[in-house]
Amino acid sequence: MAHDEELADRVRDVLSTVPDVAERRMFGGLAFLVGGAMAVAVSGNGGLMVRCDPAVADGLVERDGVARMVMQGRELAGWVLVDPAQLAEETVLQDYVAEGRRAARAAR
Numbered sequence: 629m630a631h632d633e634e635l636a637d638r639v640r641d642v643l644s645t646v647p648d649v650a651e652r653r654m655f656g657g658l659a660f661l662v663g664g665a666m667a668v669a670v671s672g673n674g675g676l677m678v679r680c681d682p683a684v685a686d687g688l689v690e691r692d693g694v695a696r697m698v699m700q701g702r703e704l705a706g707w708v709l710v711d712p713a714q715l716a717e718e719t720v721l722q723d724y725v726a727e728g729r730r731a732a733r734a735a736r
Contacts (some may be wrong), residue, residue, distance in 0.1 A: 631657040631670040635712060639668060639676070642725045655699070660728075665735045667728035676710045678724045679731040688727075706731065 636658050643649045643660060650661045656672030669677040677697055680688060682705045688694050693711035697704040715721045 631672050632674065632712065635676065635715065636670045638715075638718070638721055639670060639725060642722050646729065660725075662729050662732045663736050665732035667732035668725055671709065675712050676715060676721075676724060678708050678710060679728045679735070680706055680708060681731055681734070682706045684727065684731075 639660055640651075643662070646662060648663045650664075652659045652661060654666075654669065657669050657677070659666050659669040661667065665679075667679055671677050678688075685696065685706060685708050688708045689696055691714070693714035695709050695711075697707035697709045710724055715724070
């Protein structure tokens with residue numbers, strides 16, 4: 629399945645003023661790297677993968693439409709998957725992208 633190009637465009641808009649952003653096709657989706665570290669990715673299976681501090685992930689998964697990211701049957705510490713229906717409001721998308729940016733900066 630191809631990634632959601634509309635969601636990718638919205639993420640681009642959110643990151644448009646951020647320096648040192650790169651896009652890279654990864655895992656069947658489109659990843660957005662900030663300063664060389666992956667911050668968020670538009671998943672090829674739908675939704676937005678968001679990098680976060682593992683401790684923050686505990687709180688995020690309590691929200692509607694947010695689950696721990698699972699790849700090849702394993703949970704990825706510090707990653708959550710946000711259902712596209714939860715991203716309708718621009719401020720919500722901005723908040724998740726900001727969380728991804730914080731975690732990407734911390735990973736460098």
